[in-house]
Structure formats: structure tokens, C-alpha cells
Amino acid sequence: MPKGAIARLSTLCARRGIFRIAGSGGTRNISGTTAYHKALEAELADLHGKEGALLFTSAYIANDATLSTLPKLFPGLIIYSDALNHASMIEGVRRNGGAKRIFRHNDVAHLRALLAADDPAAPKLIAFESVYSMDGDFGPIAEICDLADEFGALTYIDEVHAVGMYGPRGGGVAERDTLAHRIDIINGTLAKAYGVMGGYIAASAKMCDAIRSYAPGFIFTTSLPPAVAAGAAASVAFLKTDAGQALRQRHQEQARVLKLRLKGMGLPIIDHGSHIVPVIVGDPVHTKKLSDMLLEQFGIYVQPINFPTVPRGTERLRFTPSPVHGAGEIDTLVRAMDGLWAHCALNRAELSA
Numbered sequence: 403m404p405k406g407a408i409a410r411l412s413t414l415c416a417r418r419g420i421f422r423i424a425g426s427g428g429t430r431n432i433s434g435t436t437a438y439h440k441a442l443e444a445e446l447a448d449l450h451g452k453e454g455a456l457l458f459t460s461a462y463i464a465n466d467a468t469l470s471t472l473p474k475l476f477p478g479l480i481i482y483s484d485a486l487n488h489a490s491m492i493e494g495v496r497r498n499g500g501a502k503r504i505f506r507h508n509d510v511a512h513l514r515a516l517l518a519a520d521d522p523a524a525p526k527l528i529a530f531e532s533v534y535s536m537d538g539d540f541g542p543i544a545e546i547c548d549l550a551d552e553f554g555a556l557t558y559i560d561e562v563h564a565v566g567m568y569g570p571r572g573g574g575v576a577e578r579d580t581l582a583h584r585i586d587i588i589n590g591t592l593a594k595a596y597g598v599m600g601g602y603i604a605a606s607a608k609m610c611d612a613i614r615s616y617a618p619g620f621i622f623t624t625s626l627p628p629a630v631a632a633g634a635a636a637s638v639a640f641l642k643t644d645a646g647q648a649l650r651q652r653h654q655e656q657a658r659v660l661k662l663r664l665k666g667m668g669l670p671i672i673d674h675g676s677h678i679v680p681v682i683v684g685d686p687v688h689t690k691k692l693s694d695m696l697l698e699q700f701g702i703y704v705q706p707i708n709f710p711t712v713p714r715g716t717e718r719l720r721f722t723p724s725p726v727h728g729a730g731e732i733d734t735l736v737r738a739m740d741g742l743w744a745h746c747a748l749n750r751a752e753l754s755a
Contacts, residue, residue, distance in 0.1 A: 426625040430457075431614070434625035442635040446602050449565075449573050449638060450588050454610035457631070459623055461562050461591035461601030462490040467619025468587065468603050469494025469529065469558070475612050476525040482516055484508065484530040484541070488560060491529055507534075510545045517553040526555035527586075532575035533563040536712050536720070538678030543576055547584040556586045566595025567650055567677060571642040595641065598634040600626050652725040653677055656732065660723050663736045668750030669743060672718075679721040680707070681739070688746050689717040695745075700738045 426434040439457055446455035458464040469491060473479045480501040483491060495502050503520075505513040517526065528550055530541045543559065550557045561574035569577030574590065576582040587609060592600040603613065614620055626634075640646055657677040664671050670682045683689040686708045693706035705720045712718060723732065743750070 424629070425627050428625070429621065429623060430625045431621055436628045436631070438628040438631040438635065439625060442631045442638070443602070445635045445638045446590070446604050449571060449642065450577070450590075450604040451573070451582050452588070452604040453607040455602050455604040456610045456613055456620065457626065458601045458603075458620060459626060460593070460599070461560075461589060462488075463619050463623070464589050464601035464603050465490035465560060466494040466497070467617040468589070468613055470498040470619075471613055471617040472527060473498045473500035474616050476527075479525045479527060480520055482513060482526065482528045482555070486534055486536075487529060487531060488535070488562070491531075491560060495529065508539070508542055510542055510549065513546070514549055517549060517555065522553075526550075526553060527558055528555050529558040529560075531560040531563070532568075533561075533676050533678070535563050535678060536707065536718075537672050537674060537680060538676040539674035540575060540676065543579060543581050543585075547581060550584075557584065558587045558589070559585050560589045562589065562591045562594065562601075563676075563678070565590040566638075566641050566646075567653060569650075570647060572638070572646055572650065592634045592637070596634055596637040598630055598637060600630065600634060649725045653723075656723040656725060656727055659729075660721060660732055660735070663732065664739065665751075667736065667740050667743075669739065670749070670751045677722060679723070680718045681721065682716060682718050683748065684715055684717060686714075686717045688748065689719060692719060692742055692746065695742055696735075696738060700734065702735055702738060 426436065428434040430439070443455040443457055447453060458467065465488065469481065480503060481495050482503045482505055483495050484507055485504050486507040503516045505516055513528065520526070528546055530546060532541050532543060534541070547557060549555070559576060561576065564574035566572040568575045571577065572595070573582060576585050576588065582588065587603050587605045589603050590601065592598045603610065641649070654677060657679060661671060661673050661679055664679070664681060672680045672682065683692060689706045689708055693704055696702040696704055707720050708717045
């Protein structure tokens with residue numbers, strides 16, 4: 403298109419406000435809240451059985467902003483954080499300037515000892531995840547909630563790798579295990595199962611309003627475009643239905659099939675029962691090479707995970723099969739992995755293991 407035509411089109415669009423349609427126009431507390439943002443927050447609150455929800459531009463920002471703001475709301479707050487929590491949670495806890503305790507991953511006994519050692523009168527919060535993305539293991543939600551009740555602590559769970567994919571309506575592992583009512587603050591994403599972008603927390607109305615009023619990461623950030631919010635609301639609503647539950651069942655079945663096939667070839671996978679399928683390579687060069695060859699030779703993209711995301715010596719390929727991957731595609735992947743594993747002369751596990 404000629405430059406002159408582009409300039410005329412830009413002027414016409416600007417006069418008619420077309421450019422404004424693509425964006426929200428400002429921050430949530432000034433001019434960036436629309437009916438679409440409110441509808442999405444209502445869908446999310448309903449999804450988790452909470453009074454309210456608060457929308458952020460990403461789940462990373464939701465974690466960081468919320469966890470760094472909570473000590474302003476609860477002076478003297480001590481946060482107990484799982485050692486393998488996501489970087490966004492670590493950053494939020496680090497930046498808040500308050501007291502923190504790190505408990506060994508999924509070690510409820512260690513968490514209990516830390517809670518018992520602190521002042522019983524001090525406000526406390528336990529932060530953990532429902533599904534840990536690198537190994538695909540589950541957090542001990544019920545046991546942590548029991549400790550929270552015993553020591554008077556708040557609970558904060560990251561359900562980023564579970565929302566939309568677990569539970570009868572997609573509310574995550576806490577919903578699947580009928581424990582959502584015992585969680586004070588639930589963090590989730592709209593960028594994975596829901597296929598859009600953005601993040602959120604779901605909590606009591608007072609908690610959401612307090613974070614809205616005090617969290618710089620919410621106050622000073624331009625809100626999501628209305629069209630994105632509308633699309634996310636439609637996605638959340640759809641995955642609450644029976645059709646969404648059928649997708650979740652197919653999702654889990656595809657993961658089970660892939661794990662069974664990879665195990666049958668003796669590939670060293672980690673299987674904690676979730677949809678995440680890590681295959682341990684144990685070398686950063688081979689991990690990258692395998693990923694490249696899968697893409698170049700077979701048109702298959704798989705995520706190579708290296709240090710510092712995982713410890714050295716545990717480098718891996720992380721597979722996350724979807725509900726729409728068919729038997730033929732899984733077969734192609736398995737055959738490709740079998741050939742490339744042999745090509746790279748990598749070790750295999752004992753088939754009887």
C-alpha cells in the first residue's frame with residue numbers, strides 16, 4: 403500500500419476512534435475497566451466459588467503483585483513458601499520486605515516445624531502450587547490446609563498449570579479435590595488452557611478490593627484489551643460445561659497414552675499422574691539437539707528445559723499432549739523419539755522398571 407494511503411487510513415481510523423477499540427484506554431482504576439473485564443472477573447469468581455476475582459495482565463504479575471502487597475495489609479506477615487514455587491511467587495515474596503520461610507518441596511513435616519517455631523500471634527500465609535510444571539507433581543493441598551487451620555495461616559495456591567484442565571468445571575486441582583473453599587487466594591492464568599492471555603486471583607471480595615487498592619502491579623498497569631477479556635470470558639464459560647469436561651478427560655487420556663508408550667521404549671520419564679510428561683535427557687547439548695531435530699526432521703515442537711529452570715544434570719524435554727492430538731500424531735512422536743534417542747546414544751531405563 404502506498405505511504406500516502408497508509409497515512410490517510412491512519413488519520414481516518416484515529417478520527418473514528420478505531421485504534422481505541424483495540425486497547426482498553428488506561429489502567430483499571432481510571433478508565434481501563436469495561437463491561438468485558440467485569441464479566442470475566444465474574445466468570446472467574448464463579449469458577450473458583452469465591453466472592454470476587456481480580457484480573458491482571460499475566461499470572462506472573464498477579465503472583466508478584468499480590469504476594470508483594472500482602473505485608474502492607476497484614477503487618478508482620480510471615481510467608482511460608484515451597485522451595486520449588488514459580489519464579490513469580492519467589493519474586494513477590496522477595497520484594498515484599500517481610501519475613502519469609504522456605505520449606506522443602508512438598509515436605510509437610512518441615513512446614514509444620516517452621517510454623518511451630520514462629521510466634522503464634524504473627525500473621526502467616528502458606529504459598530504453594532497445585533501442579534509443579536517441571537516434574538508434573540501435585541502439591542499436598544489437603545495437608546497444607548490442615549496446617550493452615552491449625553496455625554491460623556492464610557493459604558495461597560498457584561493453579562496456573564491446572565485451571566481449565568482439572569476439576570468438573572476446570573477450577574483446577576483444588577476444585578477436583580473439593581478443597582477450593584479452604585484456599586484463601588487462588589492464582590490462575592488465561593494463557594494456557596484458556597488460550598488467551600492474562601492472569602488473576604480469586605478470593606474474598608475484601609481481599610480483591612484490598613489488592614486492587616494497594617498493589618502497584620495492578621494500579622499502574624494498562625488493563626487487558628476488552629476483546630481479549632471477552633474472549634477469555636467465553637473460553638472460561640465454555641470449559642465449565644460438559645463439553646469442557648469431555649476435553650479434560652481426553653486431555654488426561656492422551657497424556658496417559660503418551661507416558662505408557664514412552665515408558666514402553668525405556669525412555670526415562672517422570673510420571674506423577676499429571677498431564678505434564680518430562681523426559682529426562684540429563685545433558686544441555688543433547689536436550690537442545692533433540693528439540694531441534696524433532697522440529698527440523700519431523701515438524702514436532704517440544705520444549706527443551708535447561709538450567710537454570712531445572713538443576714544441572716536434569717535437563718529434559720517437556721511434553722504436554724493436548725486433547726486434539728490424535729493417535730497418529732502420538733505414534734509419529736513416539737517413533738521419532740525412539741530413533742533420535744538411539745541416534746544420540748542416550749541411555750534407556752530398564753523396561754521392567
